[in-house]
Amino acid sequence: MRDHLIRATTPGIRAFAAVTTELVEEARRRHDCYPVASAALGRTMTAALMLAANLKTEETLTLRIEGDGPLGTVVTDANSRGAVRGYVKNPQIHLPLREGKLDVGKAVGSGTITLTRFTGLKQPFSGSAPLLTGEIGEDVANYLLLSEQTPSTVAVGVLVQPDLTVTAAGGLLVQAMPGADDKTVAAVEENLARLPAVSQLVTEGYDGAAMLEKVFAGLPVNLYDSYPLAFNCPCSKEKVENVLISLGKSELEDIILDGQAELICHFCNQKYIFERAELEDLLKRLDNK
Ligand SMILES: [Zn+2]
Known part of the structure; x- marks a missing residue:
């Protein structure tokens, strides 16, 4: 099953479902993540994609999980066109299982969740909330309640x-919208309580639409079109060149003394190598400005 995201509504309630297996596996490979890091990064990327589903075409968002656990900060960017990228500060940590499960909460620790929306011309909008458990799903739900006053259930899973x-x-x-009918909310809550873990549903072959039909079982469902999701980082050698140029002349001359520069994109782990001749070209471009 290819990665995808789909939304559905019933009067007063909206829901999003995402299948993200391929993109989480790609992030795992790119960053060489150990299991608990794959789970934390995958859950955060999945949540970011679902939150981004409401953005306008040109907007992006950044979801940051900053805990005091051994994993360090988790950062992901996503947009409503289905692109996501992300990294975790320490991808190669290992913790004992807790009750047979990856201990994402302990790996993340306590701290802050921050969501920033980049809307183009205007100032970015940013809000944050304390981490509740470090398990990501509850933390995103807590953020949505405290910072955006939207009662939400968030379930994210990685196997x-x-x-x-x-x-x-x-x-x-x-998410329950203002004025949602109590009976509808109760029915959806009951459906959610009966639902197995998302990673289990995906393992069993449920796609997004089938998951949403479970969420809204017994209620009228309006399903929207699904769209594909992918790990995508817009970094390029040209953009890295601009970063080098922006360091300024003396900094660049110092780098040239070292003979070679190696820059790595945090988000996708792509390595960019600049040989001495290329660095000297950049210096010339700087001189000609
Ligand atoms: Zn990149």
């Missing part, structure tokens, strides 16, 4: 195999 590969990942985001 990692003993050989470290990610074989299932996905998420559900369910």
Whole structure:
């Protein structure tokens, strides 16, 4: 099943479902993540994609999980066109399982969740909330309640195999709109309580539409078109060149003394190597400005 995101509504309630197995596996490979890091990064990327589903075409958002655990900060960018990228500060940490599950909460620790929306010309809008458990899903829901006054249920899951590969990942985001009917809310809450973990649903072959039909079982459902999701980082050698140029002349001359520069994009782990001749070209371009 290819990665995708789909939304559905019933009067007063909207829901989003995402299947993100391939993109989480790609992030795992790019960053060489151990299981608990794959789970934390995958859950955060999945949540970011669902939150980004409401953005306008040109907007992007950044979801940051800053905890005091051994994993360090988790950062992801997403947009409503289905692109996401992300990294975790310490991808190669290992913690014992807790009750047979990856201990994402302990790996993340306590701290802050911050969501920033980049809307183009205007100032970015940013809000934050304390982390509740570090398990990501509850933390995003807590953020949405405290910072945006939207009661939400967020379920995000990543299944990692003993050989470290990610074989299932996905998420559900369910939000009650102002004026939602109590009976409808109660019915959806009951459906959610009966639902197995998202990673299990994805493993069983449920796509986003099938998950949303479970969420809204017994209620009228309006399903929207789904769209594909992918790990995508817009970095390029040209952009890295501009970063080098912006360092200024003396900094660049110092780098040339070292003979070579190696820059790595945090988000996708792509390595950019600049040989001495290329660096000297950049210096010339700077001189000609
Ligand atoms: Zn990149």
